[in-house]
Amino acid sequence: MIGSPTQVIPIFEGPQCAPDATFCWDWFTANWGTLLGPSLVQHIYITLIAVVIGLVISLGAALVAFSRGWFASGFLGFATFLYTIPSLAFFLMFVPITGLSLTTIEIGLTSYTLLLLFRNTLTGLRTVPRSAVEAAEGMGLTPNQILFRIRLPLALPSIMAGIRISVVTVISLATVAASVAPLGLGKPIFDAIHTLFSTELISAGVLTILVALAADVVVVFLQRLVTPWTRTARRTS
Template identity: 35%
Template sequence: MIDWSWILENWLPIGLLLADHVQLVTLGLCSGMLVAGLMVLLTLWKPALARPMIYLSGILFTIPSLALFILIMPFTGLSKTTSVIGLSLYALLIILQNTLAGLASNPAHILEEARALGYTRIQCFLGVELPLALPALLAGLRTTSVTLVGLVTVTALIGQGGLGQLFITGLAQSFTTPVVVSLILTVLLAFCFDYLFYSIDKFLIRWVR
């Protein structure tokens, strides 16, 4: 049974927790994308690094979320920084793997033509390879964003969980309404991020369709 009066009385705190949830997902996604981008640039310098970096990202992804946050806490404490670092590490695998897969699937003849036209390695990457790999990159960001929406909820256990705070409050008080609100808003937020990247993909990658 949902207590609608409780929701009306607490709409502002709920809205602030929702905004905090969005902020954590966005920061984790952007930080993960930045680190993954640097790792991709390293593979341009030394392609043999690609597989070890994917393995390392895969190992980080398999660490239970709460355990990872606890490992980071001695360095950053019970702070938003702890949450963002953990979320960024979880974002690495999907973004890196999709980007490298997209780059690897680029047609060889197009790359040869770019080199024949005098493109340098960086010019070829930025002007030819990356645009061609954009669909794979956006697919990775789309999947990662939805994954992070769920993972942010876990950070409530270290006091930084956005909508996860409602879940913990409801369980602690044996009160169903905050739990239901947390679940519904988390699912809706995941759909919003998914639709956002779907829309970006549809707008930017028109030549793919």
């Protein structure tokens, strides 16, 4: 496997570990500070970078696409195509250009966010209630002002829904990326797949799941924070 460590030496510092134990808590605590904790932090920032860059690109593309139908269908087709590429092949494709690096991983991960973020942003911009747009026109706002001051804020629930899906998607795909550049929680997962050390398999696997679940909760919280009106509306209706 490209980029994975040539020799994998799990750290067996937990003295009380039976060799055939399914899960050894001592190993987990002994390796938390040196291996698991840092991998977890790495995993989070790998995800953040990809989603933030993906969001910037998608917002820009959606704003352009809003008034240009040809660009909307073109970009959507392109993003759909990117989305169907098996992730490992995508990461490997950029290795000759950007090497076994974080950049290679981020190119792949960012590409996978585009479909979800672009589609949701565009749908959000397009489905703003007619009454809101008409009220803005009545107040004399220009089309550009309507786009940025009315449509974009009202598209937030849809955009946040897109962010939610792309965050969990990127967390999942980032584990696979570790087979190309050993970063994040995918590194201990791949190490353990080779050594068949079940404590490490379970620790890294469960931590990745916890990161995904926690991220999901955080995004839902942010969603409520930035779109308080959706809850009020639901309560009154």
